[in-house]
Amino acid sequence: QVQLVESGGGLVQAGDSLRLSCAASGRSFSSTVMAWFRQAPGKEREFVAAASWSGSSTSYADSVQGRFTISRDNVKNTVYLQMTSLKPEDTAVYYCAGRPGLGLMQVRAWYDYWGQGTRVTVSS
Numbered sequence: 001q002v003q004l005v006e007s008g009g010g011l012v013q014a015g016d017s018l019r020l021s022c023a024a025s026g027r028s029f030s031s032t033v034m035a036w037f038r039q040a041p042g043k044e045r046e047f048v049a050a051a052s053w054s055g056s057s058t059s060y061a062d063s064v065q066g067r068f069t070i071s072r073d074n075v076k077n078t079v080y081l082q083m084t085s086l087k088p089e090d091t092a093v094y095y096c097a098g099r100p101g102l103g104l105m106q107v108r109a110w111y112d113y114w115g116q117g118t119r120v121t122v123s124s
Contacts, residue, residue, distance in 0.1 A: 002026035002113045004096045009118030012086055016122070020081040022096030022115055033099050034072055034079040037108055038092035039117075045095065047106040049081060059104040064090075086122045093117040 008020040020036070035050035049070035050059045058070050064083075072079040079096060097111035105111070 002029055002032055002098050004098060004113055004115035006094065006096045006115045006118040009094060009120045011121045011123065014087055014122055014124050016086050017082070017084045018086060018120060019083070020094055020096075020118060020120070022079045022081075024077045024079070024098065028100065029077045029098075030074040031100065032113070033101065033104060034070075035097045035099075035104070035111060036070060036079075036081045037095045037097055037111075038090075038120075039095070040089075040092040043092075045108055047108070048094070050104040050106065051079065052102075052104060057104060059106065061106070083120075086120075088122050088124045091120060091122050093119050 003025045006022045036048040037045050038048050039045040047061050051070045051072050055072040067085045069082040095117045096115040098113035099111045
């Protein structure tokens with residue numbers, strides 16, 4: 001079992017950068033695929049990025065490819081989402097998620113563990 005707590009959200013302007021963090025507790029973090037999803041008002045929750053156990057393999061949604069970077073520190077039990085060149089359409093609640101096993105799944109149903117979310121608002 002893994003418990004997740006996100007932080008780092010806030011209000012920024014278009015073009016700014018922001019780093020989200022997700023602190024995990026539980027003994028199996030290093031064998032858990034970690035991901036970020038987001039949910040904008042009135043929309044479905046969508047995949048943003050995922051990282052393998054070691055962080056050496058990553059996957060991104062087309063909409064954030066080249067602007068966002070997912071990374072993880074298995075000593076600190078933390079996964080990060082570095083967001084650059086933010087756009088108003090990136091405004092959403094960002095959720096950290098985890099799943100045991102392999103596979104950088106982009107569908108929320110594959111993920112067993114979820115944080116409470118952190119809000120990111122990008123003004124134009």
